[in-house]
Amino acid sequence: MKYILPVILTLSVTLSLRADVVLPSIISDHMILQSGAVTTIWGTAEKGEQVTVEFAGQHEKATTDAMGNWNVKLTPLRASSIAQKLTVTGENKIVVDDVLVGESWLASGQSNMATGIRQSPGHEKAVFRAQKDNPRVRAFLNGRWILCSEQVLSSSAVAFFFALKLEQKLDVPVGYIIIAQNGSRIEPFIPEAEHKAAGIIRKGSSIHNTRIMPIVPSAIKGVIWYQGESNHGSDDYFESIKALSAGWSRVFSYPNIPLHMVQVAPFDYSRKGVPSSVLADSVWAAQYRAAKEVPGVSVIPIHDTHINVKKIHPRHKQPVGERLAAMALKRQYGKDVVTSGPxxxxxxxxxxxxxxxxxxxxxxxxxxxxxxxxxxxxxxxxxxxxxxxxxxxxxxxxxxxxxxxxxxxxxxxxxxxxxxxxxxxxxxxxxxxxxxxxx
Known part of the structure; x- marks a missing residue:
C-alpha cells in the first residue's frame, strides 16, 4: 500500500506534463476559411508528437518541432455555405464545429474602424436587423468568432457593411477579422523590420506583435484600413503606409497585399473653427500618393456621408463599408462596378x-x-x-x-x-x- 501513493503521484505528474494539442483562437468554432488559397492550420503540442488534421475530405499530418510547433497545409478549398467540422488529433482530439469556406478579410485601424453598429443611425441598425441570423456573415472579435447576432452589434460597423455587401454580391460566406485600436497611430501596426527599413522615428510594434501575429499565417483575401486621425500632422505618413503594406505582405506571404483605405473624414482639429490644411497636407496627401504609388493600395473618399466636422467619429458607416466593398469587388473579384468618383x-x-x-x-x-x-x-x-x-x-x-x-x-x-x-x-x-x- 505504501508504494501506491508514489505511483499515483508519478502518473499524475506525467499526465500533467503532457502537452495537449492546442489551437490558436482564430481556429475555432464558426470560423470562415479563405477559399481558393492554401490554408494553413497550426498550433502547438508535445515535442515530436504527430498531429493529424482532417477537413473537407483532406487528411494532412505533421510532426511537432523541438519547440512543440506544428502546421499543415490544406490544398485550396472551394467556397461552401455548408457547415463542416475540422478535426485535429494528437494525444488529444479537438473538433472545430460549424466551419464555412468563403472570403476572409482583415479589418483594421483605429476608432472609426472599431466603432460598432450600436452607434450607427437607425436606418443602418435596421439593415442589421434584417440580416440578423444570416449564417454567412461572421466576425472574429476579441479572440473568438461570433455569428450575425446581437453580439455583432458591438463589432465594427464599417466591416459589417463591407462583409454584407460582399456576401450579397458573391453569394458566399464572408468573415471579417477585427483588429482595431481606439486612438492608435499607424506605427504600432507596423512590423519592427519595416520600421527599421523605412527609418520611421516612432518605434514600437505592439499591436502588430500582440494582435496581428497571433492570426498569422491565416489566409486572408485582403485588408480594409480606416486610420489616420491620430497621425494628422505627421510628415512621414506615406512612408508608414508603405511600411505597413510591405510588412503585412511579408508576414502573410501575400505580395502587394490588397490594402483598401478610407480617406479620413473632415474634422476641425483646431477645435476653434480656424482654417487649416494640416490633415489634408499630411494624411490625405499620403493616402492619395500611396494609392497611386504603392501596389495593392487604394483609397475611397467619404466626405459626402453626412459629416459633422465637430465630431471625429462620423455616424454613417454603411456607405463607407459599401464603398470599400465596391473596391474589393472590382480589384479582387473582377466585378464591373464603379469604384471612384471624378x-x-x-x-x-x-x-x-x-x-x-x-x-x-x-x-x-x-x-x-x-x-x-x-x-x-x-x-x-x-x-x-x-x-x-x-x-x-x-x-x-x-x-x-x-x-x-x-x-x-x-x-x-x-x-x-x-x-x-x-x-x-x-x-x-x-x-x-x-x-x-x-x-
Missing amino acids: IFSKATRKQDKVLVSFSNIDQGLTTKDGNDPRCFELSADGKEFVSATATVQGTQVIVHSDKVPAPQFVRMGWFDTAIPTLRDKNGWPAHVFPAQMVE
Missing part, C-alpha cells in the same frame, strides 16, 4: 476663369444638393487661397473669383473641414485635390 485631370485658364477638367466621370457631373459645387479655391501664388464660385458645365467645372483676377493655382476640398459637393451622377463624390497649376 478625379482631377487638368486646369486651363480662360481669361479670369479656370476650367477644371475631370476624368473617371460616370454619367456626368452633378452635385449632391443640386446647387453649385462648393469648396473650390483659387490662388495667384499657390500659397494664399481664396474661396471661389464654381459652376458645372458638361464635364468641366468653371471656377472664378473677383479676388484673383489672374489665377495660377486651383484646388478643391483641400482644407481639414472641407465638405465638397461635386460628384458624378452615379453617386460617387469627386476626389479632393491639392493645389494644381493652371495651364
Whole structure:
C-alpha cells in the first residue's frame, strides 16, 4: 500500500506534463476559411508528437518541432455555405464545429474602424436587423468568432457593411477579422523590420506583435484600413503606409497585399473653427500618393456621408463599408462596378476663369444638393487661397473669383473641414485635390 501513493503521484505528474494539442483562437468554432488559397492550420503540442488534421475530405499530418510547433497545409478549398467540422488529433482530439469556406478579410485601424453598429443611425441598425441570423456573415472579435447576432452589434460597423455587401454580391460566406485600436497611430501596426527599413522615428510594434501575429499565417483575401486621425500632422505618413503594406505582405506571404483605405473624414482639429490644411497636407496627401504609388493600395473618399466636422467619429458607416466593398469587388473579384468618383485631370485658364477638367466621370457631373459645387479655391501664388464660385458645365467645372483676377493655382476640398459637393451622377463624390497649376 505504501508504494501506491508514489505511483499515483508519478502518473499524475506525467499526465500533467503532457502537452495537449492546442489551437490558436482564430481556429475555432464558426470560423470562415479563405477559399481558393492554401490554408494553413497550426498550433502547438508535445515535442515530436504527430498531429493529424482532417477537413473537407483532406487528411494532412505533421510532426511537432523541438519547440512543440506544428502546421499543415490544406490544398485550396472551394467556397461552401455548408457547415463542416475540422478535426485535429494528437494525444488529444479537438473538433472545430460549424466551419464555412468563403472570403476572409482583415479589418483594421483605429476608432472609426472599431466603432460598432450600436452607434450607427437607425436606418443602418435596421439593415442589421434584417440580416440578423444570416449564417454567412461572421466576425472574429476579441479572440473568438461570433455569428450575425446581437453580439455583432458591438463589432465594427464599417466591416459589417463591407462583409454584407460582399456576401450579397458573391453569394458566399464572408468573415471579417477585427483588429482595431481606439486612438492608435499607424506605427504600432507596423512590423519592427519595416520600421527599421523605412527609418520611421516612432518605434514600437505592439499591436502588430500582440494582435496581428497571433492570426498569422491565416489566409486572408485582403485588408480594409480606416486610420489616420491620430497621425494628422505627421510628415512621414506615406512612408508608414508603405511600411505597413510591405510588412503585412511579408508576414502573410501575400505580395502587394490588397490594402483598401478610407480617406479620413473632415474634422476641425483646431477645435476653434480656424482654417487649416494640416490633415489634408499630411494624411490625405499620403493616402492619395500611396494609392497611386504603392501596389495593392487604394483609397475611397467619404466626405459626402453626412459629416459633422465637430465630431471625429462620423455616424454613417454603411456607405463607407459599401464603398470599400465596391473596391474589393472590382480589384479582387473582377466585378464591373464603379469604384471612384471624378478625379482631377487638368486646369486651363480662360481669361479670369479656370476650367477644371475631370476624368473617371460616370454619367456626368452633378452635385449632391443640386446647387453649385462648393469648396473650390483659387490662388495667384499657390500659397494664399481664396474661396471661389464654381459652376458645372458638361464635364468641366468653371471656377472664378473677383479676388484673383489672374489665377495660377486651383484646388478643391483641400482644407481639414472641407465638405465638397461635386460628384458624378452615379453617386460617387469627386476626389479632393491639392493645389494644381493652371495651364
